[in-house]
Amino acid sequence: EFDVDAAHLTDDLLQDAAVRAAPERRVEVDEVDPLRAVARPRGCRVDRVAVARLGAGLALRQTHGLAAGDMTHSFSLPASDFKRLIDRTQFAISTEETRYYLNGVHLCMVSDEGERVLRTVATDGHRMVRDQTPCGDTERMPSITIPRKAANEMRRILADLKDAVTLEVASTGLALHTGTGRLITKALDGSYPDYERITPRQWEREITID
Numbered sequence: 689e690f691d692v693d694a695a696h697l698t699d700d701l702l703q704d705a706a707v708r709a710a711p712e713r714r715v716e717v718d719e720v721d722p723l724r725a726v727a728r729p730r731g732c733r734v735d736r737v738a739v740a741r742l743g744a745g746l747a748l749r750q751t752h753g754l755a756a757g758d759m760t761h762s763f764s765l766p767a768s769d770f771k772r773l774i775d776r777t778q779f780a781i782s783t784e785e786t787r788y789y790l791n792g793v794h795l796c797m798v799s800d801e802g803e804r805v806l807r808t809v810a811t812d813g814h815r816m817v818r819d820q821t822p823c824g825d826t827e828r829m830p831s832i833t834i835p836r837k838a839a840n841e842m843r844r845i846l847a848d849l850k851d852a853v854t855l856e857v858a859s860t861g862l863a864l865h866t867g868t869g870r871l872i873t874k875a876l877d878g879s880y881p882d883y884e885r886i887t888p889r890q891w892e893r894e895i896t897i898d
Contacts, residue, residue, distance in 0.1 A: 759856035759863055761829040765806065767849035767866070769821045773808040774834075774843050776819040781836050782812035789878030793839045795862070796831035797823060804828075809883050816883060830859040833880050838873035845871060 774793055782790035794809040800820065807820040834842070842864055846853070854865040863872045 758860070759858045761827060761857045762854060763823065763826040763829070764852045764854045765821065765823060767846045767851060767853045770853060770855070771843060771846035771849075773806065773819050773821060774839050774846075777808045777810040777817050778836070778839050778843070780810040780812055780815050780817045781839070784812070787813065789833065789876055789880060792833040792835045792876045794831065794833045794880045794883075795857075797826065797828050809880070811881070811883065816886075818883070829857045831880065832857060832859065832862055832875035833878075834862060835873060835876055838871070841871060845869075 773795075777793050781792060784790070790811060790813065792810075796807050796809070798805060798807055798820075800807075804823055804826060805820040806823040806826075807818055809816065809818040811817070845864070845866060849866060851867060853867075856863040856865065859875070861872060861874045863870055
């Protein structure tokens with residue numbers, strides 16, 4: 689449970705009369721998951737609660753027992769580069785709940801032709817797409833799979849950002865720092881398929897599209 693400025697919450701929560709009447713327009717938030725929260729007006733004795741989607745500028749302290757201090761690797765990259773990595777792969781995320789380990793964007797750091805790159809991969813079992821961006825001499829991080837909902841929220845947060853963002857990664861999750869807020873998500877459980885094994889090494893034809 690933590691306090692936030694009501695200005696950071698979306699309009700559907702602010703429509704709640706009890707929240708509008710909260711002293712100094714501050715509320716106490718009991719987190720439910722990365723994208724939704726239960727909010728109670730701070731300092732008001734009211735029985736009703738409001739459930740709302742969290743705003744992008746809200747700094748989350750914990751998500752599913754995962755705290756920012758649990759992250760083992762940290763590095764920065766331009767917000768536009770990270771958004772592009774998600775944009776170009778998220779459409780191929782599987783929607784089959786029985787293959788839950790495919791219900792997200794796989795994020796990994798690999799060497800490609802002698803260069804260290806940050807790579808995203810998504811597949812639904814019928815199609816596979818991947819994209820990557822150079823990441824310099826950054827220490828190699830654990831590979832994780834970002835859940836679909838968290839990936840979509842990251843796209844929204846990154847849409848208007850111009851500066852660099854910081855990613856903190858652990859084997860169990862990821863934290864996105866934007867300078868004005870933080871989004872923490874738990875990684876999907878299960879092992880992601882070995883996509884390299886099914887990727888052809890040689891191609892009969894190559895097409896360049898401008």
